[in-house]
Amino acid sequence: MLWRGWCVACTPRRAAMHPAARIAVTIAVLGLLGVGRAVAQSAQPRGWDAGVKAQEASDTNPDPRIVEISLEARVARVDIAPEQSVDAWTYNGGVPGPVIRAQVGDRLIVHFTNRLPAPTTVHWHGIRLPIEMDGVPDVSQPEVKPGESFTYDFKVPDAGLFWYHPHVASAEQVGFGLYGALLVEDPNDGVGVADQLVMVLSDMSLVPAGTLEPADAGGSIGTVFGREGSHVLLNGREHSTMTVASGAPQRWRIVNAAKSRYFSLDLGGSLFRQIGTDGGLQEYPVDHDTLTLAPGERADVIVAPSGAADAPLTLRSVLVYRGFGTIEGRFPYDDLATIDFADGPTYSGPPPRDVTRAIVPTPVTGATAVDLEVALVQAPDQAPEYQISGPLFLAKAKIVRAQQGETQVWQVTNKSSWSHPLHLHGFFFQVLDDKGEPVRPLAWKDTVNIPFDSTVRFVVRFDDRPGSWMFHCHILDHAEGGLMGMVVVGDAARADHAHH
Ligand code: C2O
Numbered sequence: 001m002l003w004r005g006w007c008v009a010c011t012p013r014r015a016a017m018h019p020a021a022r023i024a025v026t027i028a029v030l031g032l033l034g035v036g037r038a039v040a041q042s043a044q045p046r047g048w049d050a051g052v053k054a055q056e057a058s059d060t061n062p063d064p065r066i067v068e069i070s071l072e073a074r075v076a077r078v079d080i081a082p083e084q085s086v087d088a089w090t091y092n093g094g095v096p097g098p099v100i101r102a103q104v105g106d107r108l109i110v111h112f113t114n115r116l117p118a119p120t121t122v123h124w125h126g127i128r129l130p131i132e133m134d135g136v137p138d139v140s141q142p143e144v145k146p147g148e149s150f151t152y153d154f155k156v157p158d159a160g161l162f163w164y165h166p167h168v169a170s171a172e173q174v175g176f177g178l179y180g181a182l183l184v185e186d187p188n189d190g191v192g193v194a195d196q197l198v199m200v201l202s203d204m205s206l207v208p209a210g211t212l213e214p215a216d217a218g219g220s221i222g223t224v225f226g227r228e229g230s231h232v233l234l235n236g237r238e239h240s241t242m243t244v245a246s247g248a249p250q251r252w253r254i255v256n257a258a259k260s261r262y263f264s265l266d267l268g269g270s271l272f273r274q275i276g277t278d279g280g281l282q283e284y285p286v287d288h289d290t291l292t293l294a295p296g297e298r299a300d301v302i303v304a305p306s307g308a309a310d311a312p313l314t315l316r317s318v319l320v321y322r323g324f325g326t327i328e329g330r331f332p333y334d335d336l337a338t339i340d341f342a343d344g345p346t347y348s349g350p351p352p353r354d355v356t357r358a359i360v361p362t363p364v365t366g367a368t369a370v371d372l373e374v375a376l377v378q379a380p381d382q383a384p385e386y387q388i389s390g391p392l393f394l395a396k397a398k399i400v401r402a403q404q405g406e407t408q409v410w411q412v413t414n415k416s417s418w419s420h421p422l423h424l425h426g427f428f429f430q431v432l433d434d435k436g437e438p439v440r441p442l443a444w445k446d447t448v449n450i451p452f453d454s455t456v457r458f459v460v461r462f463d464d465r466p467g468s469w470m471f472h473c474h475i476l477d478h479a480e481g482g483l484m485g486m487v488v489v490g491d492a493a494r495a496d497h498a499h500h
């Protein structure tokens with residue numbers, strides 16, 4: 001697709017050229033793109049992804065460096081399975097919302113309108129944007145009330161798969177269907193695999209009558225566990241089918257948008273070659289038998305499933321043990337999609353290249369130590385509640401302070417019996433091992449799983465974007481239940497405004 005875009009752009013100029021010059025230009029451009037000989041061309045049958053891919057946003061701005069779209073949150077009837085439709089909360093009428101595509105460095109303008117029966121905002125998960133565009137009510141902007149609009153306008157400085165979702169009553173609103181992918185592509189990333197699929201993983205709970213289950217089902221116990229939906233969805237459908245060429249590499253850009261569920265993908269023994277994570281490509285690829293994603297995390301993987309036309313594979317998610325009661329007595333897996341193999345010869349093209357990226361480890365010398373602790377506490381006669389605390393916290397407001405340009409090493413100790421995927425708004429970090437060395441392959445993360453009874457460390461450098469940036473568990477029931485805090489970068493006035 002990218003490839004076709006390039007050809008169209010070049011056609012007028014190339015038409016006027018001497019054939020030899022044309023070849024020279026072509027080679028030069030190929031070199032620039034880092035594509036070399038293995039020109040990325042689809043190896044899949046026509047329409048291979050028609051049964052699985054998500055709707056796409058349409059860019060109404062003719063400027064090639066500006067992506068301008070309209071996004072409307074509204075209740076709409078969606079089909080999550082052939083015999084199951086539901087009035088969900090949607091962006092532009094679909095679950096997931098439209099895939100928004102941009103190229104690294106582009107300006108993204110989103111004209112957002114709220115037609116829901118409740119206030120909302122849009123948060124751009126993982127994007128290093130100014131605080132005014134972060135979508136956190138009362139910090140970045142007022143809530144967008146029913147009938148109101150808000151225009152988000154920012155640059156996308158990093159290539160990678162990001163995503164968007166509300167930051168008002170997020171457990172409820174995400175659980176009801178509000179989330180979508182924001183794919184920021186780098187035409188020079190050198191991956192060289194033309195067939196690409198954005199996969200938004202999620203789940204949804206319906207009551208037997210087929211309507212959305214209320215977000216407080218199961219009371220405080222539901223909150224402590226984190227509510228997983230009864231229907232497991234890949235791009236909004238309970239069961240999808242794709243038809244692929246056996247053995248042909250394809251690139252999957254995956255986000256776990258579920259409010260509590262962890263996914264561990266299994267492709268019947270076929271490997272997942274992971275080349276990237278939350279903040280784009282990683283230092284070097286790593287092969288996995290199963291690919292685990294906590295809520296909020298992303299993965300960029302190359303897969304090359306192979307098989308015969310009469311022996312389809314199943315992409316499934318196996319249960320992840322994320323603490324007491326999370327696997328006991330449950331069916332061990334959920335099927336996400338059937339992969340059918342087209343008739344025809346097995347793929348014989350070149351294997352995908354080794355994708356690497358030079359990432360400089362963030363220096364930790366002189367970094368400020370920030371020690372945080374997550375625990376489940378229960379006061380007499382009260383419902384149990386998650387708490388996050390630490391010596392650097394400004395008492396009740398749960399504020400960590402940082403100067404612009406300051407580097408901090410966070411050590412987060414999870415003393416509760418459940419795992420928590422911790423997400424920091426606005427900044428990437430690098431995960432450190434227990435000796436304080438960066439974990440290899442080096443990678444930029446914005447969400448990291450903190451397993452129960454464990455400690456995770458990471459180093460983060462706060463740049464020149466002052467503001468109050470949230471951090472919270474991306475099990476959204478936990479976040480709503482108190483597992484959230486704020487990093488105030490620079491200028492304290494903003495914090496006082498936010499936490500008067
Ligand atoms: Cu993906 Cu504060 O969220």
Ligand code: CU
Binds near residue numbers: 419420474478479
């Ligand atoms: Cu949590």
